[in-house]
Amino acid sequence: MGAAAPEMAGSPPAPHVRPLFRHVRYENLVAGLSGGVLSTLVLHPLDLVKIRFAVSDGLELRPKYKGILHCLTTVWKHEGLRGLYQGVTPNMWGAGASWGLYFFFYNAIKAYKEEAKLENLGATEHLVSAAEAGVITLCITNPIWVTKTRLVLQYDAGVDSSKRQYKGMFDALIKIYRNEGIRGLYKGFVPGLFGTSHGALQFMAYEQLKSKYNKHRNRLSDMKLSTLEYITMAALSKIFAVARLQDQHNTYSGVVDVVCRTWRKEGTHGFYKGIIPNVIRVTPACCITFVVYENVSRFLLDIRKENN
Template sequence: MSPAARDSTAVLPGAAECPNRSLPGTGLRRLFSLVKYENLVAGLSGGVVSTLVLHPLDLVKIRFAVSDGLDLRPKYNGIFHCMRTVWRQEGLRGLYQGVTPNVWGAGASWGLYFFFYNAIKAYKQEGQQAELSATQHLVSAAQAGALTLFLTNPIWVTKTRLVLQYDAGIDPSKRQYRGMLDALVKIYRHEGVPGLYRGFVPGLLGTSHGALQFMAYEELKREFNKYRSLPSETKLNPLEYITMAAVSKIFAASATYPYQVIRARLQDQHNKYSGVMDVMRRTWRNEGVRGFYKGMVPNVIRVTPACCITFLVYENVSRFLLHK
């Protein structure tokens, strides 16, 4: 945890807006008093549903993202060729390699993200009559993303390792990890805590993805309600939520995708890099700009409907829990 997070007088920007927040521990206590479990449950529900439906596309995205020319990697001509090859060789189980940590990771990430994000927003809104600005939404989402990543990074490492067990369904001897817990134990035993936090730095930079997405989502909702001359918090219908989520996700994914390639390559068990700069140098030297965008098409195809499902489930579950 950062020094700012440990210092209750510097928990979040805007603390000076309320005099009581300068007292030791007051800021943290006030922040946690604004936390609502409903946001956690709603976000978790959305993340689990979308992940179960779209995991095979996540598998394809990661395999393309790490395709750096090593002979041990299967060669695929495109998204459907990859899915068809995995299905033919390993069946449905092959397409769902790594689904357990993906479900845990996505559920926990979305749940914690909405959990922290709404608490931080409520904290900043206190004592402020005007609505939060786009910049405040951006910063709130980035802070929520950093907290969430710190808690979930080990899960994402295990997911990447399991997804990259090539031909494990054909030849069990090639299965380095038997499952999520086995992967966590072996990574910790052989690589220690640093192994569980591989890719954390680019992941931290990647919180800009969630920040941009949430900023765009909030602004789209606000501008749409303003256009209809309705209060900014007016609930939308399912199609409107899906549209806002899709547009915000495509915008964020297009702007920040390279960090996902860097992160996946750092977490890959088949190649070794000394750090973020080493990944960037070698990718640029061997593959050029295209190397930083490998797997982007299956990623956009996956994350857009995943985001729509997640936000739709979240908005409806949170509405039900908060107003029952």
Template sequence: MSPAPNHGTGHTRETELSSKPHVRRIFSHVKLENLLAGLSGGVVSTLVLHPLDLVKIRFAVSDGLELRPKYSGILHCMKSVWQKEGLRGLYQGVTPNVWGAGTSWGLYFFFYSAIKGYTKEGRHAELSAAEHLVSAAEAGILTLTITNPIWVTKTRLVLQYNADSTSKQYKGMVDALVKIYRHEGVPGLYKGFVPGLFGTSHGALQFMAYEELKRDYNKYKKVPSDVKLNALEYITMAALSKIFAVVTTYPYQVVRARLQDQHNRYSGVIDVIRRTWRNEGIYGFYKGIIPNVIRVTPACCITFVVYENVSRFLLGQNK
């Protein structure tokens, strides 16, 4: 009689038993403090800098449609919105933006710290740049899957122009979520998801650069890699890593914003790319990059400084 069947069954049972501690080890690196710290940083930075996000999106979708207001620059856009709609106009779409940014940053740090901790488990050596990149990309995909509907509502609310009363179809974030789901179904809530997946490379490149800069800087100072830096040092690392990521990956944001725009219809990512290239050339893929850099660089600095300090405080409290 062949022992193979018994051997196979035993192997399966051993695999099942060994997978349980494997899962437990992953969850042992999950820390609620990272979620709360990331959420705090995302909310603070979004509340301060939302008007620049509104400007960035309006420039990103400026494809020549008559209904769109015409702006000559960042200040002109902000001044025009202020004159027509006041402070409320500059903060149009802020609710989903706060929810989206807070949730995204919170989940991103939450997943990233857990994945990074699991990858590093049992090792004395630091993670490589590639491992930081992969950890951040995995965290980004998980985060986007959860938050994409919030970003769709933010884009729709930001693109409700005061001059065009017919486009004022959403009363707020919840109303937008309900109406998008009712009229467009789940696919409507996940418009822009594919370019968003490409956009996870943005976060991955940013976190990789941030980790590498911190490690090299601490190595230069001859101190441990996890030593706490001062606020200015965190700001410098965050700003450099953010600018690097923005310049490298910005076109996906234009593609995503145009897919989510309620005033135009595209059949998919390829259609957006083809029409943007045909009508606007390479410049079309970088529309809104200046207000984006002006917004996201300080936003990232605020987020990282708040995150590093809040997470250290919360984790310190639990020691």
């Protein structure tokens, strides 16, 4: 009775289970977080310009800007450095958490699939893995992005604290939840899901470019590259490869309502507001993030190998 009965002769062996968690590496989380935070600190003022352009739809309460430089100088003149860095705290939390979690989940999913396949993944499998990681990450970080957008759109908050609707990141999170519930914290989630396709395409391109480049140089596919090579791969993948729903000054019933009202009031131009500062910001941000990630993760993983 006490001992378990032995397996019967001829019975099929128990299936081998590949635990996903043994592919998890905290080094990817730390490296991605480091890259996201550093790129945000450097380029947050351009992110602020992008968002203010994107929501500039004629409301009287909004300042009117003639261009990128005019927006930057106007904010600096009236609100100072603090004005240019409105919303930087949730932006750092959001960028750090998003990049950290993205790399964390992506590398775990990729390693799991590579073990199952016993070979490197192809372009489609990289695309699917990146999309899966993006959806998981968005589910966790969307409230942070809503909070960042609300803080960035507090006009003149940099000079007069009494005008602030939100005192800071956590105050905004609490007030949004109290006044709008979970739905308020997840505004912009649906278009955000579409945005994960952009990230998935970028990751697919990045992985393929690295692999093809190393193959061309007759090196292993995961061989470490130089900083300049990482910058080139990141920039090219970005080239290859949602503020309105999160705005507290307008109320939209959903994605279709945003599209219809933007088209009716502003035409085609309305869909592309902020695209120039966004392009100027996201390409260097992508390069900074990927270079920091690759070097930090490689450094931490080498330490892990030495200690094992």
